[in-house]
Amino acid sequence: MSSFNELWELTRTRTLLFLREPEILFWVFIFPMVLAAVLGFAFRNTGPSPNRVCVVGGGDAAALAERLSGAENLEVEHAEDLEEAELELRNGNYDALILPGSPPVVRLDPQRPEADAARLRIELGLAAPPADGDRDPVLELDEVTAIGSRYIDFLFPGLLGLNLMGTGMWSIGFGVADLRKRKILKRMLVTPMRRASLLLSFLLARLVWLFLEVALLTTFGVLVLDVPFRGGLFAFAALSVFGAMIFAGLGLLAASRVRTVEGASGMLNLIMMPMWLASGVFFSYERFPEAVQPVLRLLPLTALNDALRDVMLDGAGLLAVAPELGIQLAWGIVAFLVALNIFRWE
């Protein structure tokens, strides 16, 4: 009876304290929505972007420019001065320069992502008959729009994972460090309060706002950003709870010894920063060299993000993401066990 009361009151207190910090509300709820909206807008699919190229020189150049101007997705300009045109090429204003001749010379930097497209389009433009002679098409185009393949669709589950990590680790890590620093932890220790109740109350309170956080963000993503939600609600909810608990454990671990909130925030950043970059939140971790990818896949946030994407975008069930769940479970168990063993109460 009393032990339930104590747990209830501690959990209620933790939740109240959270709701009374407007800053926390901003970072947990508003910030990720704004981030998703802004990134989704900035990287929206706008169709293929045209290449700007420049034909340089006198005489033949004007005719060549004229001939290319009909080519698809090619913005063709004409300039007399080679030096100036080269400067524009270096600055990225032109994707390629074309010097008349037989055959014409195309100057470009093959390291740049636009180079291939520019080259291809120039070749196509030059290959086309000068007049509009009818020629049988080589292939026919069938255009479709695949929802779920946009950048925002990739990004959104990653942001959700990132938020589960951030909120979980900050709320627990910071909360514990603050209680310790201000000796409230010590004050509670001289009462008959069970230590387990205090730690458990952090987890339960985390679940309360986890629900709010995930429900609000996901609704926003699906309704406003049109992100697909193809998986089952149960699998999704289970995955969220699972992820939140793992990071609660890591937050507890980060704060288990530190004496100051500054120390805690350093420790939390140290743990989270690599995952911000390497766990496939903003871009796929497959961009990293193949040799490190197996390691990246073992990071808790990578596992969570992969599983969230599988469930949200591909409609996978819990069984299909079992390997990711296993990785997370291992992290969670180790984090909790170590944290409880090295925890500094005073």
Add this chain to the structure above:
Amino acid sequence: MSAAGGGNGVAVRARGLVKRYGDLVAVGGIDFEARSGTCLGLLGPNGAGKTTCIEMLEGLKPPDEGEIEILGRTWRSAPREIRQRIGVQLQETDLLDKLTVLETLRLFRTFYSRGRDVGEVLGLVGLEEKRDAWVEKLSGGQKQRLALGCALVSLPEVLFLDEPTTGLDPQARRRVWEIVEDFKRGGGTVLLTSHYMEEAERLADDLVIVDRGKVIAEGSPAAIIASLGAESIVELRLGDEGADALDDEELAALPGVKEVRRETGAITLAVTATQACMGALLPLLERRAVTLEDLHTHRPTLEDVFVALTGKHLRDE
């Protein structure tokens, strides 16, 4: 309220307490007893080992040596029972800033299997009007009273107070004292640390004066003061030149002077016969043409005892 176990049993007993931090001996073998229904004060300057001592009693720090018994129990055998039956106020503990007074008390109340109604505690510490105010909006004195309230929610039999009024203004200090006196009137036992002699004299029935981890005097405040054997303390301010014109031997030879002590620009005499001493002192000053800048006499206090025993003031830092 029938808090204490009745009679004059011993509520808190410490025997041979020792606590070391590396080479530093914070508490070097201290014994004392707090009788049920009384207040025992640990008086001493900062760094004397008072807080280490009281935190060992509260079960926060295990002593390296020695034994502690609280209400007949030991920390090893019955920690939860002891925690249930004591109330604690730590030195400089914050409470949760964004919780209201009432919420704070209710939280602490749930830690105990029995205790007071939180409304009653609000009354005890005089915070009824602040019940819905956030902790961060309270004044220093109100926070301290709330901390006391958190210690009283459990209907404790023993109250541990570690410097309960440090940093408070005189009025706020008196309000805290009144709450402690109410608790004592109800039969509770108090263990108090302080470096304010006024606080110790007012609240404590028995005192243990500690310095550098050792007990240097003990007994009731009156008995400790009487041990000085002086009727009054005479303080002379003479300025530097004036003080040099007199030497200790001739001052000690004045009638009724028990002890002579010098501090910069001032001389303090412990005196057994005030009138006789003054009768001889003033002519002496006259003969030496020493100008008296200031002259005070007062009844001896705990501070004077402390100075006599250690050569330091309680609040020297």
